[in-house]
Amino acid sequence: MNEGYHEQAVLIGHAKSLVGVLALPEDEVRARSPAIVILNTGIVHRVGHHRMYVTMARRLARAGHAVLRFDLSGLGDSRRRANGSNPHADAHEDTREAVDWLAGKFGFKDVLVMGLCSGSDVALRYGHTDPRVVGLVLLDPEVPPTARFYTNYIRERISRLPSWLTFARGRGRIWGDVASMVATVATRGAIESTSRAELEHHYRCSIAQGIHLFVALTGGDLAWRQTYREQLLDAFPSVPFADRLRLEYFPKSDHTLTPAEDRARLNDMLEEWLRTTSFRQGSLEPPHERQLA
Amino acid sequence: MMPFFFGTRERRLFGAYDPARTTKRAARAALICAPWGNEYIYSHRTLRQLALRLSQNGFHVLRFDYYATGDSAGADGENDTAGSGADVETAWAELKEITGIARISLVGLRFGASLAADVVARRASEVEALVLWEPLTALEDEAAGPAESPADFRALDLDERAPSLPARSLVLSTVAPKRHASRQLAVDFVACEPPWVEQNVQTGVIPVKAVRHIVNWLG
Numbered sequence: 001m002n003e004g005y006h007e008q009a010v011l012i013g014h015a016k017s018l019v020g021v022l023a024l025p026e027d028e029v030r031a032r033s034p035a036i037v038i039l040n041t042g043i044v045h046r047v048g049h050h051r052m053y054v055t056m057a058r059r060l061a062r063a064g065h066a067v068l069r070f071d072l073s074g075l076g077d078s079r080r081r082a083n084g085s086n087p088h089a090d091a092h093e094d095t096r097e098a099v100d101w102l103a104g105k106f107g108f109k110d111v112l113v114m115g116l117c118s119g120s121d122v123a124l125r126y127g128h129t130d131p132r133v134v135g136l137v138l139l140d141p142e143v144p145p146t147a148r149f150y151t152n153y154i155r156e157r158i159s160r161l162p163s164w165l166t167f168a169r170g171r172g173r174i175w176g177d178v179a180s181m182v183a184t185v186a187t188r189g190a191i192e193s194t195s196r197a198e199l200e201h202h203y204r205c206s207i208a209q210g211i212h213l214f215v216a217l218t219g220g221d222l223a224w225r226q227t228y229r230e231q232l233l234d235a236f237p238s239v240p241f242a243d244r245l246r247l248e249y250f251p252k253s254d255h256t257l258t259p260a261e262d263r264a265r266l267n268d269m270l271e272e273w274l275r276t277t278s279f280r281q282g283s284l285e286p287p288h289e290r291q292l293a
Numbered sequence: 294m295m296p297f298f299f300g301t302r303e304r305r306l307f308g309a310y311d312p313a314r315t316t317k318r319a320a321r322a323a324l325i326c327a328p329w330g331n332e333y334i335y336s337h338r339t340l341r342q343l344a345l346r347l348s349q350n351g352f353h354v355l356r357f358d359y360y361a362t363g364d365s366a367g368a369d370g371e372n373d374t375a376g377s378g379a380d381v382e383t384a385w386a387e388l389k390e391i392t393g394i395a396r397i398s399l400v401g402l403r404f405g406a407s408l409a410a411d412v413v414a415r416r417a418s419e420v421e422a423l424v425l426w427e428p429l430t431a432l433e434d435e436a437a438g439p440a441e442s443p444a445d446f447r448a449l450d451l452d453e454r455a456p457s458l459p460a461r462s463l464v465l466s467t468v469a470p471k472r473h474a475s476r477q478l479a480v481d482f483v484a485c486e487p488p489w490v491e492q493n494v495q496t497g498v499i500p501v502k503a504v505r506h507i508v509n510w511l512g
Contacts, residue, residue, distance in 0.1 A: 009307065
């Protein structure tokens with residue numbers, strides 16, 4: 001039996017083709033702002049790796065939030081869009097339909113969108129396009145490399161004895177990695193600047209719209225991509241994050257937060273952040289309709 | 294597909310029901326039993342495709358999550374073999390209730406196959422056909438270690454169940470031709486990528502040959 005929350009299986013979207021599970025606090029009339037939408041990680045269905053989103057959604061529902069986990073079209077149990085254009089555009093529209101559904105059925109005016117990896121990518125690109133979005137939770141979003149990242153990464157690789165042994169046996173990747181990174185630095189203007197500029201645009205627009213960001217980075221198996229907590233700040237020095245950003249780093253954890261204690265710690269942080277952040281004052285209207293689809 | 298919760302208030306289970314998409318043949322029903330743990334996550338995509346293909350071939354299909362797995366109620370770690378076996382029976386009853394079809398087919402993958410065989414062995418006369426896709430082996434039971442309840446898994450040994458299984462039973466092996474050679478059951482080998490490994494959620498590959506083999510075998 002569920003303690004402090006209840007769940008409904010739902011079909012949402014204009015074609016009722018998006019499959020989701022909505023977790024509501026036991027006393028849903030007193031649901032707190034914001035409502036939360038959780039997106040897929042890669043092609044894993046809505047429960048998430050290690051069932052992380054089920055546990056997270058239930059915990060946040062117990063804390064008073066309405067939490068919708070759903071499958072983007074073509075993922076999990078959701079059908080592809082009949083007239084789908086491309087996965088990015090479809091994901092954007094799916095997210096809008098999920099927010100519309102929460103707003104239309106329950107009257108939630110403020111919404112937080114959350115995702116890990118590709119899910120954070122969708123969330124970041126979507127957030128500032130919808131004035132109802134007051135918060136984003138980005139777990140391992142794409143973070144461009146920085147000078148400090150390259151220094152950390154190369155130092156760490158060179159300092160590892162196994163790396164040297166492998167190199168001595170003629171199978172080493174160290175110098176290949178170094179050469180690749182030097183080439184990347186040298187050609188960064190051509191390849192990376194598009195991505196960096198685009199990401200910077202999304203962060204800048206999000207901050208300009210007053211969106212609060214919770215960003216968590218892992219340093220375990222993503223050490224080839226990010227090596228320290230402040231990499232996000234260094235990568236986008238001109239974005240005025242200020243107190244709109246809560247930045248966390250899990251240096252030992254892998255990309256999908258396999259250790260249960262890491263997921264529990266993340267949930268602790270999220271709950272505390274939701275409780276202490278003033279997303280938007282007085283914008284939550286009482287839910288006007290309680291009937292589920 | 295219709296998502297819904299069923300079962301008791303104390304043990305709510307998540308179900309995904311695909312009704313038959315053709316009326317050209319007599320209605321049939323199939324229950325799909327998923328693996329446990331990460332194998333469940335990784336194989337979800339494949340089992341959904343299997344459900345779609347079966348529904349296109351005239352089956353009413355129910356997939357479900359065992360208690361404390363997937364979208365079903367229950368916290369991580371609250372599942373056990375006996376409870377999951379009871380969940381198979383609950384889902385079986387739900388499918389019969391929805392469709393009114395008395396004799397159903399079951400398809401199990403990995404742990405779901407071992408579990409389905411265990412449940413079916415007690416109710417073989419109510420089963421139209423049984424497909425056991427790469428059931429757990431004794432070797433894996435030992436490799437799983439104490440944290441994975443090997444004693445429970447060993448209790449699901451297929452050889453012991455074989456004499457009690459329905460005449461129309463199939464073991465589908467997709468890893469190696471002789472992997473289940475000692476089984477006292479028909480074994481078909483179809484070489485394809487295992488859908489229950491982590492690589493599957495990176496590549497998104499569906500083992501089409503295996504899915505097609507099951508659909509064709511069930512007819």
